[in-house]
Amino acid sequence: AQTVTQSQPEMSVQEAETVTLSCTYDTSESNYYLFWYKQPPSRQMILVIRQEAYKQQNATENRFSVNFQKAAKSFSLKISDSQLGDTAMYFCALQYSGGGADGLTFGKGTHLIIQP
Amino acid sequence: KAGVTQTPRYLIKTRGQQVTLSCSPISGHRSVSWYQQTPGQGLQFLFEYFSETQRNKGNFPGRFSGRQFSNSRSEMNVSTLELGDSALYLCASSAIPGSREQYFGPGTRLTVT
Numbered sequence: 001a002q003t004v005t006q007s008q009p010e011m012s013v014q015e016a017e018t019v020t021l022s023c024t025y026d027t028s029e030s031n032y033y034l035f036w037y038k039q040p041p042s043r044q045m046i047l048v049i050r051q052e053a054y055k056q057q058n059a060t061e062n063r064f065s066v067n068f069q070k071a072a073k074s075f076s077l078k079i080s081d082s083q084l085g086d087t088a089m090y091f092c093a094l095q096y097s098g099g100g101a102d103g104l105t106f107g108k109g110t111h112l113i114i115q116p
Numbered sequence: 117k118a119g120v121t122q123t124p125r126y127l128i129k130t131r132g133q134q135v136t137l138s139c140s141p142i143s144g145h146r147s148v149s150w151y152q153q154t155p156g157q158g159l160q161f162l163f164e165y166f167s168e169t170q171r172n173k174g175n176f177p178g179r180f181s182g183r184q185f186s187n188s189r190s191e192m193n194v195s196t197l198e199l200g201d202s203a204l205y206l207c208a209s210s211a212i213p214g215s216r217e218q219y220f221g222p223g224t225r226l227t228v229t
Contacts, residue, residue: 033216043204045220052216091159097214103149103161103172104208104218 002027004094006107013082014115020067021077021110023092031097034068035104036077040088048090051075052097079112087114118143120209120221128227134195137224141188141209148190149218150182153204162205165190166213194226202228 004025013019025034036048051059051068058066063083067076079086092107121140129135141148150162161174165184182192194201204225210218 035218037220042222043225044222045206045208047217047219050216093159095214095218097216103151103164103174104159105161106159108158 002029002032002094002096002105004092004105004107006090006092006110008110009108010111010113012113012115015082015084017082018078018080019082019112021079021090021092021112023075023077023107025073025075025092025094025105027073027094027096029096033095033097034066034075035093035095036064036066036075037091037093037106038086038088039091039109040085045091049077082114084114084116086112088112120207120219122205122207122221122224124224125222126225126227128229129197130229131197131199133197134193135197135226136191136193137205137226139190139192139207139209139221141190141207142219145209145211145219146188147210147213147215148184148188149208149210150190150192151206151208152176153206153223154200154202159206162192164213171213197228199228202226 032053034051038046049061063080089109091109093104147166149164163173164171168184179195184190204223206223208218
């Protein structure tokens with residue numbers, strides 16, 4: 001079974017700063033996807049960014065980028081020019097490509113607070 | 117394109133009762149997965165349906181069951197409710213199982229008293 005670990009329960013930064021959220025995972029599979037989801041107070045789970053394990057190039061979506069280190073099984077999220085609307089719970093998740101017995105495996109989450 | 121819808125959004129039930137939650141996926145999506153979110157256990161996979169068949173099930177007791185209809189809408193049922201079943205239940209929609217694109221609904225908040 002795979003596991004996902006987020007070691008930072010809570011982080012707080014000032015608006016416009018850059019922040020990095022950490023995620024490590026463990027899996028014996030070679031074909032999988034990694035995701036970062038955002039869950040604001042509305043509880044709606046929103047996909048922020050995804051990375052295919054077979055791709056060496058790090059994914060980027062506007063202010064959001066990842067640092068994917070496959071050998072180290074690390075998948076961190078960098079948010080540049082942070083905004084008040086980025087305040088939310090952030091979950092790192094893993095899924096085997098093609099589907100697997102455990103669906104999406106989530107970390108415990110990091111509560112990110114952007115201070116004005 | 118309409119997003120994933122879940123009904124009802126909020127529900128209060130009493131211990132011992134049963135409950136049915138509904139999830140309508142994005143049009144054209146045939147895979148629906150269900151997750152339970154609690155403060156203590158976090159997000160846990162319940163089960164996944166594709167083309168009206170349950171493909172996988174997480175580590176939950178038999179009181180948790182589900183089904184999927186021919187229009188891809190899915191329902192999950194919890195019988196003999198316990199206090200610990202209080203949670204946010206989320207469903208995720210994708211075109212096929214294990215897709216790189218999964219979209220979540222707004223969730224159903226179940227409170228068991």
